[in-house]
Amino acid sequence: MNTQRRPRLTRTDWLVAGLSALCEQGPGALGAEPLARRVGATKGSFYWHFTDVPAYNLALLGLWESAARQALAASAEADATNATRLRTTAQMIAATSTSDTPALRAEPAIRAWARDDSNCASVVAEVDEARLQQLRGLLSACGIDNGEMARILYASAIGMEDLHDRDAAQNSDAIGSLVDLVLALR
Template sequence: MSSLAKPRLTQDTWIDAGLDALAEHGPEALKAEPLARRLGTTKGSFYWHFKDVPDFHRALLGRWEAAAQPALPSGSAVIQLRELAQALATADHSEPAIRAWGRSNAQAKAALKRLDMARLELLEDLLAQVGIGNPEMARILYATALGMRGMESDAPGPDAMGTLVDLVLALR
């Protein structure tokens, strides 16, 4: 018996591998066989942890959606708004791939819709707290943040979102 036994795989291990594979190769990589190859194991291990591939997709999207929910820092509404806008402009590595997957997968589309609504409601609430009641401003800030994620790495980063928030606040 080798002292270098492989660590046991967990659902989280499979989900982490799935998020990485999705970001690198797209939704076709979210099947049992390619994921098992990626982890150097068998499909049996996949089916030990998940009933089937749709069950895996539900677990992956559920964990991603929970992790992607915005967390507000402490401080005034202005500080929270500025930091939220900056955080929204910084994507985790899998969100762009999940957004692309959502164009052809109903589960991913539904998760994105719930997340987008939660983020927009939070932006609307913070904007209302600072005296800006037009809900379109939340949509503009959110769309700008999502657009900045797709820009090249040498393009303006999340600090540009802080500047945009400052501009919006100056117009009230």
């Protein structure tokens, strides 16, 4: 008989497992039972960390939102020119699926989830607005006051994420070229 105990799962372990499940199987995999099977634990362990599945979902969305805002802040604080910060911000958005941060890699799955879940859609909308505000501010600092340009850059970056399975390596260069083109219009 094996007397070794498995280490106890932490809240973070459950959230990371949820991100993987969401990416691989969609939001239907975010129930207590499928997640418990996935990590080889009991539902009791799940409920030790989360009061219910909606609370878990909110925690998962909070993890993604926090990672997205941290990445946005890091690109804004880069020691560079406004044009370079603009390029860095757009490239960060276009390359979330290849990020070192698991929560950011889940962005395409989070966006798909938001199509059918109002709580998720609300969180995505908040992140979208924060990113658009930063792009608008950087464009303005570069002498481009056409607010539509921020939306065009953002939509292009988000759209490039849909190509991540085939062309992820090309996304950063492509969005960088679009930023360069927009800046050339000044």
